[in-house]
Amino acid sequence: MSTYLEEYKRKLISAEKAAELVKSGDIIEYGMFATKPIDFDYALAKRAGDGLEKVSIRGTGTILPIPEVIKNDPEQKSFQYFSWYFTAIDRKAGDFGLACHCPFNYHEATLLAYSPDFAHAWADVWVAQVSPMDPSGCFNFGLGNSHNRGIALNSRIAIVEVNHNMPRCLGGSDEFIHINEIDYIIEGSNQAIFSMPPAPEPDEAERKIANYIMEEIPDGACLQLGIGALPNLIGNLIAESDLIDLGIQSEMFCDAMVRMYEKGKITNTMKAKDRHRYFLIP
Structure with missing residues (x-):
């Protein structure tokens, strides 16, 4: 664990410094569903209009809070937001021309993430919220496993945003990423993880x-x-x-x-x- 802690300290970076790694023309992949980054999103949104251009940001099942890169760049001078899986937020953003749908079959997500046939679509920068590192050096994807691991492994830069509120969910199927497999670590502001309200009473x-x-x-x-x-x-x-x-x-x-x-x-x-x-x- 001491070795992992030393590596952890070496890879620590602020959200602002992480956002500075993004270059014009990059493809940024946000973590799926509840793993969508919060602090990195805020930091990246502040770069709207600073000369950064044609940055494609892809989400999957966008949940609250609404991505700052959408809110802070309505003219899309720097960012264009895409979603693999439309939620109510994505649909509403799409109604205003602020989000586009990436058509694909969701069951093919892991194929997209791992197959070299889709290497042209892999991300330059992947960022996702994760649970704190465990004694084995692993960060868990918690409530948003999906195809996070494959996208992370095949991105140019892989960044985790640690949120102590993210539960650790085990399952034995790509639910983690090891510290040796990432480039940077953001210690996030530990915002509450979004959850659906209780279902209404049946009629x-x-x-x-x-x-x-x-x-x-x-x-x-x-x-x-x-x-x-x-x-x-x-x-x-x-x-x-x-x-x-x-x-x-x-x-x-x-x-x-x-x-x-x-x-x-x-x-x-x-x-x-x-x-x-x-x-x-x-």
Whole structure:
């Protein structure tokens, strides 16, 4: 650990100094979803109009806070913002001509990140929020694993922005990056990680739909539940049901999955693939 700490100190950099590494014409990749950098984004946005030109910034599933590079450069003199996966923020920015969609199939994200066939699209600078370094020298991507690791490894400069509020989420599938694999470390301002508000109460129609679906779920079924009132209602009904040995193979976790697990409904023992493991796929 002492060796890692020495390397950690050598790679420490301020957000402002990190932003100065960006050159005209660069492609900047922001971390996906909740790993979008905060302090680096603020520092980079301050460079709008300082002679920096044609810098492409790519996000994936943009969440709050709204990127400063969008807010601080509405005329796009320095920055153009792109998103691989549009959220409400991306769509609204797009309505004002402040964001463009990068069309691709999300399940191909890791192919884009790793395949040399797409080397022309790899980032010059990758920056993402991570959890604090662990004793093994690893930074965890927390709530935004996605294709962060592949993009980071194939970028010209890889920078992590440490946020002590980012939870450490293990899974054994590209959820970390080692200190030896990055170039710089920003110690961020530890802002709260964005989280969705609780799902609304289901209406009568959604309750009827959920009851119909419950009749079709057998023991040992492999499930994928989205977000919103209906998926959470189904998950809560499963938690209180007699169903057993269910599996999860999902793009995301919804709140009800926690109750399903606590009630012993999720074992993953009957899955055809990734048995005994919860698996989230892009």
